Amino acid sequence: MTEMNFLELLKAEKENTEKYLKFYLDSLHIPGVLHDAMEYSLSAGGKRLRPFLAVVVCEMLGKPRELIMPYACALEFVHTFSLIHDDLPALDNDDLRRGKPSCHKAFREDIAILAGDALNTDAFSLLFEFGEGNLKRAGKYFSKAVGGRGMTLGQIYDCTIPENERTAEKLDFINYYKTSELFIAATAGAAAWLDADEKEVNALEEFATELGIAFQISDDILDITSTTEKLGKPVGSDAELNKMTYPALMGLDGARNAVVKRTEKAKAALMSAFKESEWMEILLQFADYVRDMAK
Amino acid sequence: MTEMNFLELLKAEKENTEKYLKFYLDSLHIPGVLHDAMEYSLSAGGKRLRPFLAVVVCEMLGKPRELIMPYACALEFVHTFSLIHDDLPALDNDDLRRGKPSCHKAFREDIAILAGDALNTDAFSLLFEFGEGNLKRAGKYFSKAVGGRGMTLGQIYDCTIPENERTAEKLDFINYYKTSELFIAATAGAAAWLDADEKEVNALEEFATELGIAFQISDDILDITSTTEKLGKPVGSDAELNKMTYPALMGLDGARNAVVKRTEKAKAALMSAFKESEWMEILLQFADYVRDMAK
Numbered sequence: 001m002t003e004m005n006f007l008e009l010l011k012a013e014k015e016n017t018e019k020y021l022k023f024y025l026d027s028l029h030i031p032g033v034l035h036d037a038m039e040y041s042l043s044a045g046g047k048r049l050r051p052f053l054a055v056v057v058c059e060m061l062g063k064p065r066e067l068i069m070p071y072a073c074a075l076e077f078v079h080t081f082s083l084i085h086d087d088l089p090a091l092d093n094d095d096l097r098r099g100k101p102s103c104h105k106a107f108r109e110d111i112a113i114l115a116g117d118a119l120n121t122d123a124f125s126l127l128f129e130f131g132e133g134n135l136k137r138a139g140k141y142f143s144k145a146v147g148g149r150g151m152t153l154g155q156i157y158d159c160t161i162p163e164n165e166r167t168a169e170k171l172d173f174i175n176y177y178k179t180s181e182l183f184i185a186a187t188a189g190a191a192a193w194l195d196a197d198e199k200e201v202n203a204l205e206e207f208a209t210e211l212g213i214a215f216q217i218s219d220d221i222l223d224i225t226s227t228t229e230k231l232g233k234p235v236g237s238d239a240e241l242n243k244m245t246y247p248a249l250m251g252l253d254g255a256r257n258a259v260v261k262r263t264e265k266a267k268a269a270l271m272s273a274f275k276e277s278e279w280m281e282i283l284l285q286f287a288d289y290v291r292d293m294a295k
Numbered sequence: 296m297t298e299m300n301f302l303e304l305l306k307a308e309k310e311n312t313e314k315y316l317k318f319y320l321d322s323l324h325i326p327g328v329l330h331d332a333m334e335y336s337l338s339a340g341g342k343r344l345r346p347f348l349a350v351v352v353c354e355m356l357g358k359p360r361e362l363i364m365p366y367a368c369a370l371e372f373v374h375t376f377s378l379i380h381d382d383l384p385a386l387d388n389d390d391l392r393r394g395k396p397s398c399h400k401a402f403r404e405d406i407a408i409l410a411g412d413a414l415n416t417d418a419f420s421l422l423f424e425f426g427e428g429n430l431k432r433a434g435k436y437f438s439k440a441v442g443g444r445g446m447t448l449g450q451i452y453d454c455t456i457p458e459n460e461r462t463a464e465k466l467d468f469i470n471y472y473k474t475s476e477l478f479i480a481a482t483a484g485a486a487a488w489l490d491a492d493e494k495e496v497n498a499l500e501e502f503a504t505e506l507g508i509a510f511q512i513s514d515d516i517l518d519i520t521s522t523t524e525k526l527g528k529p530v531g532s533d534a535e536l537n538k539m540t541y542p543a544l545m546g547l548d549g550a551r552n553a554v555v556k557r558t559e560k561a562k563a564a565l566m567s568a569f570k571e572s573e574w575m576e577i578l579l580q581f582a583d584y585v586r587d588m589a590k
Contacts, residue, residue, distance in 0.1 A: 028442075028443060028444060029444070030443035030444055030448065031448070032451070032455075033451065033455055034443050034447070034448055034451045035443070038443065078416075081412075085408060085409075085412060088405075088408065090403075090404035090405045090408060091405050091408065108385075109385035110383075110385045110386050110454045111451065111454065111455070113380060113383065113385060113386065113408065114380075114447050114450055114451050114454070116412075117376075117380060117411075117412075117415060117442075117447050118442045118443035118447045118448070119443075120412060120415050120416060120442075121373075121415060121438055121441045121442030121443070121447065122438065122442040122443050122444075124419050124434065124437075124438040124442075125435075125438040125439065125442055125444075127434070128430075128431060128434035128435045128437075128438055129435055129438075135423075135430050135431055135434070136423060136430055139419065139422070139423035139430070140420075140423045140424055142419075142423075143416055143417065143419040143420040143423055143424075144420065146416045147323075147412075147413045147415075147416030147417040147419075147420055148323060148325035148329050148330070148333065148413035148414075148416070148417050149323060149324070149325055149417075149420075152329070152409050152412050152413045152416065153325065153326070153329055153413075155409055156327070156328065156329040156406065156409050159405045159406065159409070160327075160328055160406070
């Protein structure tokens with residue numbers, strides 16, 4: 001166990017998470033095309049990063065893993081809901097998601113809207129029906145991260161703040177809502193679910209805040225420096241869309257420095273509240289991964 | 296208090312509910328256009344029937360009314376979310392809702408989708424942040440009524456079962472999901488939130504099941520027998536759309552008989568579990584109201 005590696009573990013856990021995702025979805029006994037559309041998007045792949053973070057926090061806190069699985073899968077339900085709605089014609093109008101037809105292309109627009117709605121609501125069904133965690137304390141993190149004070153607000157900003165009116169400060173808060181909040185739910189919220197100390201929960205919140213924003217800065221950098229082959233989508237698409245990005249605002253070096261600063265801050269927050277352990281090491285490696293992905 | 300009348304009370308409570316709706320929405324501190332779109336649809340009127348049912352159940356159980364208000368308003372949040380998404384171009388494509396531009400017309404389609412999403416999620420925020428009720432027990436009713444085993448499933452059926460393939464049985468289950476389930480959340484779920492006995496919760500579930508379906512049958516009848524002026528929308532629109540309705544399937548008298556049977560069953564269920572009281576009388580009057588609305 002001392003040789004655990006973030007990327008290997010992430011890959012190894014993916015299969016287990018997907019087994020649980022299928023189990024919980026099937027346990028809800030949703031019939032017909034609604035089930036099929038939900039399953040289509042839930043099983044379309046992805047790294048399953050948010051459930052992974054919740055599992056790592058659970059192990060780090062020494063709690064039984066079964067306790068976190070409904071909560072971990074609820075995170076992936078809402079992440080999937082957000083992808084389905086983001087792809088809709090009225091939003092990003094993306095016909096493809098991870099190389100497959102997006103939900104509204106594979107099914108129909110009305111079905112995709114409703115499948116997203118059901119994944120949004122039934123994430124909470126998982127918490128209420130299969131969860132044995134601290135519902136009230138974690139529920140606050142979870143619903144805040146998803147609704148009008150979280151992910152959905154980030155998406156509104158993305159739709160309504162003109163690309164050329166974005167400053168570094170505006171980009172930070174857009175990305176805080178779009179990405180950090182669900183990272184917070186996946187770490188601090190997971191810890192709250194598992195009755196962790198307030199100090200631990202707060203440290204994880206700071207960790208996730210910094211990493212969420214750093215993650216997006218790295219993503220912007222990759223859009224410039226990577227190859228289409230590595231990225232799995234055309235490089236330079238941000239510039240082509242006249243998108244305001246971190247590198248455009250602060251230069252490549254400035255953006256890279258911001259990533260380093262934020263990932264260091266994330267690690268410091270974690271180390272301030274947790275003793276060294278092999279599972280804590282995984283979270284530190286995640287920070288390093290975010291730092292290095294845009295090197 | 297012995298002279299309480301369902302319709303008068305419903306009207307009197309509407310203002311109070313709307314005050315709370317505004318209070319809870321503002322308490323979430325959602326900024327900008329997302330707040331505005333949510334508020335626009337939340338304040339667009341309606342009878343506030345679902346919060347009303349929850350309030351009546353609360354009074355009938357002799358519990359302090361403050362205890363039910365977050366739950367009652369959460370019901371109206373999700374009801375409003377469903378109306379916003381139902382009106383979207385990909386679904387019913389309605390430009391008007393209660394005589395005002397629907398959300399996607401007053402704002403924009405992307406904003407309407409996201410405002411609906413936020414109302415869906417933040418209904419749960421109300422439960423987690425302002426609620427002191429039995430979260431786990433009531434949350435099951437609430438999330439079941441809204442997601443892929445409730446309202447959203449009913450909407451899927453509405454979008455996917457061809458109008459001319461509907462039988463009375465199919466209409467019943469479409470209406471069970473579309474209407475009864477949220478009535479169940481508003482009565483049985485409210486009772487669960489307030490720690491009522493299992494027997495009382497189950498009786499309210501049967502009451503709401505029957506009334507939800509009866510309500511829809513009456514609505515179908517009204518579309519034939521009412522005037523455009525009374526109805527506030529063109530009469531005969533169902534026939535024009537070649538919609539399969541209860542009167543089309545079983546004749547006007549058959550449909551009226553079905554309403555009477557179901558409302559009687561609803562009242563019997565209620566009386567089997569609750570002693571007579573002025574608040575219970577209001578629920579019985581609601582059943583009579585549903586029975587008589589299509590007379």
